[in-house]
Amino acid sequence: MRMLRTTLDHVRLRDKMLLLYFLCVFIPVVLTNLIFYHVTSQNVKEQRMQDISRALEQIKIEFYREFEDAMEISSILYIDHQLNELLELAYPHPADYIAAYDSYLRHMLNNTYSPVYHSVGGITIYTDNPTLLNSGGINLIDERVKSLPWYSKIPPGRQSKPIFVRTGDGTGEQQHPFSLIRRMNYFYSQNGHEKILKIELRMSSIREIFHNLNLQGSLFLLNERGEIEYTTDPKVDTNAKAVAYNELQLPKDTIEFKTNYVLMNSLNGWSIVAAMPEDEVLYEMQTSRNFVLLLTCANMLLPTLIIIWITRSLNVRIHRILKHMKKVKNQRFELIPGTVSRDEIGQLTGEFNRMTLKIKRLINDVYVADIQRKNVEIQRRHAQLNALHSQINPHFLFNALETIRMRSLMKREDETAHIIHNMARIFRNSLVWNKDRVTLREELELISCFLEIQQYRFGERIGHEVQAQPEDLDYLLPKMVVLTLVENASIHGIEPLKHGGRIEIHFELRAGRLILTVRDNGVGMSVKQVQRLYNYMQRQEEMGERIGLQNVIYRLKLYYGSRFELNIRSALGEGTEIRIMIPADRE
Structure with missing residues (x-):
């Protein structure tokens, strides 16, 4: 829980409100309506399936009732003794058959069942009794009848089980294509005549049953x-x-x-x-789905508008406070306009305005005192630099060197006079107190004078190389910083060697920084000595009486603070390389 709270502390207010909206409004509403839609649609689907099944079952029952009507009529005719007797008689004259037909058969086959059973379209009895005539409801079994498809479907023998077959295509004389057919062999036939009962079902009744409006x-x-x-x-x-x-x-x-x-x-x-x-x-399911979608939109619209309204009230005012805080950071003390509200954000706005006014007054009160303090600090630093120059460059040495040089010229010792002249130039330059930094060109002139002096002193024991680009000669650096490094390399690195000493001096401009490198192949320094020099960079003590490389480090700290870098690579017997990187400034 603590980790979750810490994580949420880094989430922006707008994102928190969106998270709150999705977790507490959007997802619950969508899930609720999805569940509601699923349950409702399943119920609607099951209800619709049941309705269709019931309608189909109703069609099944109604069609069977039509079939039962035909079965009932066939059973009545099947056991009608008088009907079977009239069909078995051998009539000597057609008039005798006509009399029998008019007395019983016409009424039985044409008028008795039609008014009662609306599903019956017609009743026909087929017989091979040659003394009967083709008349209404009575047909002789001839070759044409035997060739009909339904005739071949009648079971052979004395089996009297009725069959339900399709007897026509619904056109022409076969306007009722479904018929119930059975053999009429309930009574023993002396003459052995075949009698077949065919009851046709009315096609209009079947169409009415199957064209159910619910399906x-x-x-x-x-x-x-x-x-x-x-x-x-x-x-x-x-x-x-x-x-x-x-x-x-x-x-x-x-x-x-x-x-x-x-x-x-x-x-x-x-x-x-x-x-x-x-x-x-699933038509009704689609209607239910549209209703659920409409309900979901209605349920989400009102909470969404309310949350946007409340979120805007919070987010806009907090962003306004943050914007004015950034202005205060940039020393633009502007008050937040508008009426202060009574909620927590309104109280925060009021406190911010009061704090801004107080900061503005405090800055105005202490501004003059702060300027005076900074002037004193600047003067103190300038005094420290002057003191450093005094430690490095004693003034009286210049007068002494000039006297010695003039004496050497009088005795025609030109080489000695030239060396003394170089030394005098070095000291004369160091006595200029109003100039703390010099150009790379001026520093190179002093280095050249010093190296000529060392060449005069050591002869072939020392060699040197100086590399600098002409376009870099106008960049500024603290006076005599590189000269001090060259002096240390000569005295402490090369002087103990018997021969083969060499000093390399490189100046390079790279990425807006001036890189000063002094390298020698002298005796080098131990790890402890290198670490002691690095420790000077971490100390905050005053310069005191220290000279040499410590002096250089202290002066660089005064000029550049933390903007300079000092790298020392050295090992005993392998020489020393000191590299200084300072900001590249022009005069």
């Missing part, structure tokens, strides 16, 4: 072999040949519902299948 897809009536006997899909033609339902190419988004006829007489194994488009089944 917007396609309905298929399948026989026990899975072949389509009837369908509401106009694209499927079942008249030309038998079409298997499994061979249909239904759309991928089709949802199927199926109900079977089990142990229902001649319809056993038949089934009714509804092929519904998914969009039609």
